[in-house]
Amino acid sequence: MDVTLPPPIMVSSGLLPTDSLLESLIQISDEVTAIEKIPVTQYKNVSTMIRRIKLLSSLFEEIQETTSQLPPSSILCLTELYSVIRRVKSLIQACKEGSSLWNLVRSESISNQFHVIVNEMSRALDILPLSLLKITTDTREQVELLHKQVKRVDSLVDVKELQRREELLEVMMSTRSKSSKSKSVIDFEKVKVIMAQIGLKTPIDYEEEISKLEAEAEKQAGTGGLIVVSNINNLISLVSLSKSTVFNIEDHKTVQDEFMHKYSQQNHYPSSQSTILNIPDEYRCPISLDLMRDPVIVASGHTYDRVSIAQWINSGHHTCPKSGQRLIHMALIPNYALKSLIHQFCQENNIPLTDPESSSSSSSHLERSPSMKRKLPEKAVDHISATKAAMDTVKKTAEFLVGKLAMGSIDIQRQAAYELRLLAKTGMDNRRIISEAGAIPFLVTLLSSNDARIQENAVTALLNLSIFDNNKVLIMAAGAIDSIVDVLGLGKTMEARENAAAAIFSLSLIDDYKVVIGSRPKAIPSLVGLLRDGTTAGKRDAATALFNLAVYSANKVNVVVSGAVPLLIDLLMDDKAGITDDALAVLSLLLGCSEGLKEIRKSKVLVPILIDLLRFGSPKGKENSLTLLLGLCKDGGDEVARRLLMNPRGIPSLKSLAADGSMKAQRKADALLRLLNRCCSQSSKPVE
DSSP states (O other): OOOOOOOOOOOOTTTSOHHHHHHHHHHHHHHHHTOOSOOSTTHHHHHHHHHHHHHHHHHHHHHHHOOSOOOHHHHHHHHHHHHHHHHHHHHHHHHHHSOHHHHHHTHHHHHHHHHHHHHHHHHHHHTOOGGGSOOOHHHHHHHHHHHHHHHHOOOOOOHHHHHHHHHHHHHHHTTOOOOGGGOOOOOHHHHHHHHHHTTOOSHHHHHHHHHHHHHHHHHHHHTTOHHHHHHHHHHHHHHHHHHHHHSOHHHHHHHHHHHHHHHHHHSSOOSOGGGTSOOOGGGBOTTTOSBOSSEEEOTTSOEEEHHHHHHHHHTTOOBOTTTOOBOSOOOOEEOHHHHHHHHHHHHHTTOOSSOHHHHHHHHHHHHHOTTHHHHSOHHHHHHHHHHHHHHHHHHHHHHHHHHHHHHOOHHHHHHHHHHHHHHTTSOHHHHHHHHHTTHHHHHHHHTTOSSHHHHHHHHHHHHHHHTSHHHHHHHHHTTHHHHHHHHHHHOSSHHHHHHHHHHHHHHTTSHHHHHHHHTSTTHHHHHHHHHHHSOHHHHHHHHHHHHHHHTSHHHHHHHHHTTHHHHHHHHHTOTTTOOHHHHHHHHHHHTTSHHHHHHHHTOSSHHHHHHHHHHHSOHHHHHHHHHHHHHHHTTTOHHHHHHHHHSTTHHHHHHHHHHHSOHHHHHHHHHHHHHHHHHHHHTTOOOO
16 A cells, blocks of 8 residues: 655745644644544554654644744744644555555555654654743653654564564465465465454455455556556455355355265266356356356456457457456456465365366377376476466566557556566566567657656666567667667656666667667767766766777767767766776777877876876776877877876886786786887987
């Protein structure tokens, strides 16, 4: 539960009289302290906060009783406290009215929200001039004590709540096992204890909890929280099954006996168990009304049996049968949590887990491959199955998110792009599957979005996808480069610009794309602009991208003309930027063109910097410093050579590297010393 708290309000003392402010404070404080039935989850945070508000209420009442003028700073403090107490009330009401299970799952997040409010209370009390207020000594001491407490308080997360949450998650995870041999059975006695601990003790409590979870799922679906909605739906399934199991044990036994009696008479299972078993409604397909064997989720969020919904879609329908909502894509995402619960229900009631047709099909397949199980150990088979299931889940998720990119509202597109960004962050398989789902063209389109977050998420998702080499080709083929360059130069956020630079670096790892990117008039100037204006990370991304592009000779001139050289030299002196080695590498490449050499030679500060780097730089930095000095001293670089010779640290540093540096550094230091010797021999003064 992410509670949307009312924003802090600032009320001018000129607009709100002191009497009205105090009346408002006393009224809202009374409303908070009068709250009954404190929610079981967040009990400690809620009760502690109510106690604090009660103490402050006494302060407000005493201030109201005085007739003297209040100092201006106290008016500001009281205004801030009104805002704080208003937010406290909203948070407590959200905890009371929301789902207890969802509050339990989000216990740390909600505790952090309480902690934020406590910090706001502390800042408000910082400006309260207690010494100027005519209040009793007891009240003053209590407020001072409260101030000290809230200043040093840490986020309060109830250890017992965390333990309950871990137990709940353990139960939820037990439904995820896909191997029939390792199938975990839900411990409903444990579930019953957890439910009771958070206040769910009667069937009515369970029904109310389901309603609250459904309301939370609807609220989260409106913001595009796809993963969150899935988790809430899993909780709804668990509560529904727990209700029927915990409160209807005798009914289950009667149903099972009746079913077994009929089965013993008929020696076969009827085509539809719905005529015999009291199957929970949530386990029935809304189309066929039969027990679902393979529940899947469609784009609308509703669950159907795969066979039934597939027949519906294949017959030409493009709407959700239950809601009538148009399906923005036809992907069928497995509902593993519900499938596991149905599996357990079938086991408890001796219902066959597969239809006769599919069973015979499976048997004949196994008969054709009798040695299959002997070829692989059981753990290996389970691992392969789990890996395949994981890949299938990623595929369905990617297809689902791509559908949201294509047809969703702005909010949905923003969330879908963000989740694709996260999904593409790890694993080459994920990046391959996302591109195969058709995400790249839609992400490229979103680069021109007017929504800053959509643009940022889209360019970052493309960056993550480009790490997979095949995707580089697809991204370029989708015409992304012009849009990425536009984001680089005029992105709506600095992070979007920086990630566009990183994407250009990634794409330019392929030699042919160095030419394509460099030919775009705005590409290199925009990178140079980021080199000047970006954050530390942005400057590094720009420098590495410029280095990649400058490997292609034709791009070197564009880098120089765009004004990169002075910026790179300035970055050598910027310890905070921390990109000395990157700047040196680019400068070393720019020596390869006459324009670059000419521009670098103009600098009067470069030689002393390079000499210092010979002593204190990294091994790579020392090598590039030597490359620059050697290039500057060659072919008419007499002025640079003289400056190097005149620096008292120059020759000792070169001799030290010639003796103890890396192999490349030794070779370049020797070459530079020989060149300096030739310069000195012309003036009859050799290097010593």
